Amino acid sequence: MMDLFQGWLKKLFTRGSDADGYYSETEVGYDEALNTGQSQLFTALDVGTAYAKAMIIEVQGDHAEVLGVGRYPQSYSHMADGIVTDIQGVIANCNEALLRAEKSAGTMAPAAVIGIAGELVKGASTHVSVTRQHPTRPITREELEQLIVSAQKKLLKNAKARIAAETGLSNVEVRLTNAAVISVRIDGQTVTNPIGFPGRYFSLTLFSAFAPLMQLGALEAVAQGLDLSLIAIVAEPYALARCLSMNAGTDSGAIFIDIGGGTTDIALVRQGGIEETRMFALGGRTFTRRIANSKGISLKDAERLKLSYSSGEMKGSAVEEIRTILEPECETWMDSVELLVEELSKGELLPPAIYVVGGGSALSDIQRKLEAFPWTERLPFSRQPIVRTVLPEMVNHILDPQGLLQDAQDITPMALAFQAVELQNENSVLENALDNVIDRMHI
Known part of the structure; x- marks a missing residue:
């Protein structure tokens, strides 16, 4: 999964889009807060309907250690059904949660992963395949990226159709929040890096989550109001599934x-x-x-x-x-x-x-x-x-030596923390190819 969110507001106002919602090629700068493989501090922020929850973590290899936790109740007028309805009110509540987490940790962590929820956040996977005309030739990076493009177009079209059907509005701006290659097969055999393999039948399964621009913009504004460097916005069900399926x-x-x-x-x-x-x-x-x-x-x-x-x-x-x-x-x-x-x-x-x-x-x-x-x-x-x-003790990759995490309500911020772990460690051919495609398509 990659940083999909930084710079989208700038891109929105500096480029035009075609009928499918894709943008013409431009030079894009992404946040460079990640130093793969090195120990680094992150903030995991769960902007919940009932509570804002902030967690300061230190990522070390394939796990993270919880340094500080903060919680603060949300007003009924600030959040509704997982969606921000008062940006300034939510900033104030999240700031209280963040201050408590920073005080508990004794440090600050500007790099942040934020969760997104709500009925209009649409996550789905799709399977695409191609029959190669020259099966003896090695599969190239270009072929892999072309297959990812095909899958991503299909998922975006379906997400826009679902959101239009549920809102009754045909032109709701939709953006990608996060994506991941689930599996790749060559002639029915699963591989982790298809580059260089021969084969006739080349297939891929891709998961992507999309959300309305309005929701993403609200969370971007919250991050800016908190002086956080936004590394990723992640659909919370995806984060939970990724984290808990490991356990x-x-x-x-x-x-x-x-x-x-x-x-x-x-x-x-x-x-x-x-x-x-x-x-x-x-x-x-x-x-x-x-x-x-x-x-x-x-x-x-x-x-x-x-x-x-x-x-x-x-x-x-x-x-x-x-x-x-x-x-x-x-x-x-x-x-x-x-x-x-x-x-x-x-x-x-x-x-x-x-x-x-x-x-x-x-x-x-x-x-x-x-x-x-x-x-x-x-x-x-x-x-x-x-x-x-x-319960928190059942999540293997997020360590809590101080016993700061209490019960099942802390699992979602733990899952967001695990996304920081994955972001810190991603460097595979599949992830790099996906990053290149999303960067090029600007969705």
Whole structure:
């Protein structure tokens, strides 16, 4: 994956685009904050609907050590369903989280990886192939890049169509947030570097995530307001899948569900590669509003009741009252998960493992819904999947010697931190070819 974001505002206003959304060739300068292979400090920033979370890390080889962590609540008027609605308000909240992280770490880390979420962030993979007319000739870099271009065009077209269908607007500006080559095959054999191989059948699977320009612009403004050097903006479901699939311990893959304050994000990893992501606007704040409306109390008081209920501190008849109030929303949430997992499956067998993260996963009702759901009867599972909440100590590549990370709500910033690890270490032929293509296409 590469730095896909630096300079896009400048490019937007200095070049014209064709009908497909691609830009003419120009010289582009990317942020040079990365020194591959050397120890370096980064900030991972999760601009969540309920909380802004900042993490200062030091990347060392294939892992990172957490130096400092900061959290600060977001106002209901500043974020909605994972999307920034008040840039200055979010800057102020993120600044508080960042100051706390820097104080905890005793240092600053201007180079930042920021997560992006929301229903209009579209991540998908596609498979493209070509039959080579001269199979005895070695495959060249130009052939590899041409195949990547073909896949990227296909993914962008599909993302723009999906966003247009959901918004009812045909000309929403869409930009690439992150991309990765999942696999390459020559005559059916998987290779890590196709350059120099002979072969007739050359194929590639590419994952890309796209988001509306408005959302990306808001996060760029937040980064600038915090004096951060933006290294990458990464779709959070992708970051989670990349990070947690390294720990899943199964070749068959897994389904990852992140229950945040404003959205629920779902990612499918199958046979070692991330296939697709889905998001829907139902998270922890929905349950808070339900309690507030049912009891006629403020959102602040409703949040306090929800946390007391989730932690098990609540006793007596109040427990059953809150459970009854939340049941319709929990049922709606489960129906939405079923629908999106069915879409992700495309009728093919799903991996029998579901990993849950995010602050919303603390709601025991959600856990019970997932565990009791008749997965094998309703969806293509060969057996009832295990359902497991991911805790910080389960993430191998992010070390927390000070014990600063608390629970499942810290997993998303950990996943963003892992993206910094990958950025620091990427230097393969596939990654370089992908970087060249994206640089040339300016999407």
